Amino acid sequence: MTFPRPEPGQSIFTLSTPLPVIDEDRLQANIARVQSYMDAHNLAFRPHIKTHKIPAIAQQQVQAGAKGINCQKITEAEVFADAGFQDILITFNILGKEKLERLSALNEKIADLKVVADSVATADGLAEYFAGKKPLTVLVECDTGGGRCGVQTPQDAIFLAQLIHDSPSLNFGGLLTYPKAHSEPVVEAFFSKTIEELNARGIACPIVSNGGTPSLFSAHLVPSATEHRAGTYVYSDRAMARAGHGTLDNCAMHILATVVSRPTPDRAIIDAGSKALTSDLLGMSDYGHLIDYPEASITSLSEEHGTVDLSKVNGKRPEIGDKIRIIPNHTCVVSNLFDFITFHRNGVVMRVETVAARGLVW
Amino acid sequence: MTFPRPEPGQSIFTLSTPLPVIDEDRLQANIARVQSYMDAHNLAFRPHIKTHKIPAIAQQQVQAGAKGINCQKITEAEVFADAGFQDILITFNILGKEKLERLSALNEKIADLKVVADSVATADGLAEYFAGKKPLTVLVECDTGGGRCGVQTPQDAIFLAQLIHDSPSLNFGGLLTYPKAHSEPVVEAFFSKTIEELNARGIACPIVSNGGTPSLFSAHLVPSATEHRAGTYVYSDRAMARAGHGTLDNCAMHILATVVSRPTPDRAIIDAGSKALTSDLLGMSDYGHLIDYPEASITSLSEEHGTVDLSKVNGKRPEIGDKIRIIPNHTCVVSNLFDFITFHRNGVVMRVETVAARGLVW
Known part of the structure; x- marks a missing residue:
């Protein structure tokens, strides 16, 4: 029916x-304002599609200048890959055969797929499954105070980065955090210390990914970051307005x-x-x-x-x-x-x- | 894809x-236990489909002895009418031309559709739209302490019942409440006082509908009720277990x-x-x-x-x-x-x- x-x-x-209902003018203004801030600070921008889950909106974000997109689930990434997106970061620890199978198929399909890991267990699972396949790019997720996922110290980040770097089936993609809002100095300290040691070991750190909408307009206070991720800004809501965004x-x-x-x-x-x-x-x-x-x-x-x-x-x-x-x-x-x-x-x-x-x- | x-x-x-995931045995036991309680107390039972929204589960409930179903939206009722259900009560004030059009189409399609009203504005809207069409059965919703919808006093219930009774395009279907849990004496007092006065006016009250899962096994403490409605019992959850169900x-x-x-x-x-x-x-x-x-x-x-x-x-x-x-x-x-x-x-x-x-x- x-x-x-x-x-x-x-x-x-x-x-x-x-x-x-969504106001088109406010939507467009939100996209333009944030992209223009990122451009002004030479930060790549990666919108999180969890907020809208609509390919046409992500296309508006990419047309405005976003470098790629952020998904939270493999099936979300599949929908967006099907809609033509080639640069997708899945910010989730992927575990289990069924998910790894689909992740590998997605990695074959698009140019630039990336995931995260915050433990040896997750990294080993990825390394083992991707052996003999197109290598998978993996970023190390760091807990810089957000209190969710992530390695707890720069030392742990370096250990895991080295493990990924040394794995023939994985590429080390860099560092990532989902921080506590308004904690830019802490994030910068974690990132810069980790990058310094990785550089000393000869390990490049191509992406350094910071995130979140609430203190998005302070993203430039994390100079080590190469990109910022944010979802909610696109529609925004009462919680964001209260958080100062x-x-x-x-x-x-x-x-x-x-x-x-x-x-x-x-x-x-x-x-x-x-x-x-x-x-x-x-x-x-x-x-x-x-x-x-x-x-x-x-x-x-x-x-x-x-x-x-x-x-x-x-x-x-x-x-x-x-x-x-x-x-x-x-x-x-x-x-x-x-x-x-x-x-x-x-x-x-x-x-x-x-x-x-x-x-x-x- | x-x-x-x-x-x-x-x-x-x-x-x-x-x-x-749903455990089939627990599901079947929940359906059987509640229906058997209702049968023992000679109460008709009308499961609310909001909990599962699946016609096959409602069929299990009806096969166990439920007299009909309860929906909260017109579109829900349409899905269940399409699946063959003929006795549907929509416990919502229906307002606006687009909804009234679909409500009327549904009333033509199934044998026994019923809605509620708790105001003259809602009842008048129904009466006006259904003029010249198959009459619609309307119950008066009573606020017996739940603090949501419903007329506030038996006097208001009687006034609205009389108005519906007097409308050529509406049938007065009876009384309904979504009560505060464990308030059976208050519900009974409201219902019995209203019914007494309606009887004195020569207005029959075919359905007297009480509801809710938390104090479901006390439904027999409302002797004026002819039926009980409940949704959550079918799967049950942590809140129900804490509420004593x-x-x-x-x-x-x-x-x-x-x-x-x-x-x-x-x-x-x-x-x-x-x-x-x-x-x-x-x-x-x-x-x-x-x-x-x-x-x-x-x-x-x-x-x-x-x-x-x-x-x-x-x-x-x-x-x-x-x-x-x-x-x-x-x-x-x-x-x-x-x-x-x-x-x-x-x-x-x-x-x-x-x-x-x-x-x-x-």
Whole structure:
């Protein structure tokens, strides 16, 4: 059976809700602003496609000057390779025969595939599987304080880099980190110390990859880095605005919702719940910013309902049937819920793009 | 391009992760236990399909004795009508021309469609659109303390019931609530007072629908109810076990994940993040129960990584490449992330079902 999708030319305010929409002008401005910063600082830029999962958006990013793309899963990389992208970095430790098989097929297919490793176990698994095949480029992931993956010290980074360098089936691609925001001096210290020792050993470090949207405009404070990766900047969201990356006016994604119930004077129920907004709080206390009622608060979500507290709204309050616009806390997880995304300019639908890389298992 | 799906006969422990799997025996036991309770108390049972969104599972529920199904969106109801279901209750206020058009088409297609209304605005919208068409059955939604949708008092329920009863294009279907858990006396008081007055006015109340999984086994404490609705019980989850509905051993859904990094002795990183588990906490302090390491805690999620604190694990700790099993906090939002779900018996894949009603906009 066929389900309704918006048509170009429609007004977004006539569309049935809940529905995420992207402002084309804000999207383009976000892409241009960040690329121009990177160009000014002679940093290569590698957008992370996890935010949109749409090849056409990555094409806009590459046309603006991005050198390649960043994926988080093999299946995501497969979708983008199929769409013609040749320079793809998968920032994940790849383990297990089924994934290695597909990784190898992808390595044969595109010119410039790269992955990361942060342990001997992962590097050995890659080295063993790729023996006799087209060599795979592997970067060493470093934990510079982000507290997720990564080797803990420059000494460990050097050890793993040497191991990869010495493996006939792997190419050592360089260093990578997903840092804590606003920790540029720490990142630079980790990178520069590691690079110095690698140089002393005669090991080149072609890529030094830093990442993250929140302190993106401080990327130049890590002079050792050759490239920066960022995803969320492209749509931006409430969490980024709170973290100091732009303002709410840079947020290209809005969720359109409708007031479906007004059970009490202080309560509105909207048709956007956790299956439209997700429960991501990212340190905030409610589930999204209501553009038209900034004093209102989305205090709780069930799956298809959002409960809005209107008690602090002094002026006109929304009525049943009114459409409202929400800036989500976290745009990347919203993209991941929807099969298509509607793009508009000044409220007129321009195009509808399938979220081609959502729902892929690994 | 084609993406890997498990095949019947495979061991689930050989499958690439992250991946949700459902234990067929636990699923069947959950269906049987709840239906048998409802049968024993002469309560009709109407499972909510939001939890699984899979027609084949709803067929199991109906075969066990369920009288019909509950949907939350028109497009969900369309998928299930297409699969042959004739008794569908959509527990949502339907507003707007585009939705009303599809609601009317659905009303023509199946024998027994029902929706709810909790305001004059919603009821008037339905009455106006359905004028001259096959009449639509509408229940009055009552807020008995759940704090979401619903009229606030029996007086308001009676007023709205009378309005629906008097409309030539609507049939008054009865009363409905989505209550606060463990509030049976309050629900009964609201229902019985409303029914008494409706009877005095000569208005029959064919369906009196109570709902919710957490205090499902107290449904008989609302004698006015003719039916009970519940979704989550079918897979169950960590939140239900904490709310007193069954135990962790009744949870049919596990998320299979792999340890991909062990950056420090106390930290493991797994390949299940918020795009596999969601950020739903539902009052808990971490993001899922690790069956094999019950002292461990999933302390934070990024999109494709989960950070596990192992500091309280006294015995053997997981190593890179180890598979682990997670009981999610909230099963319904996990279903909504995946295009298919894998069903197994004793670890052997039995079938793979498409989550047919996920990703539908409204």
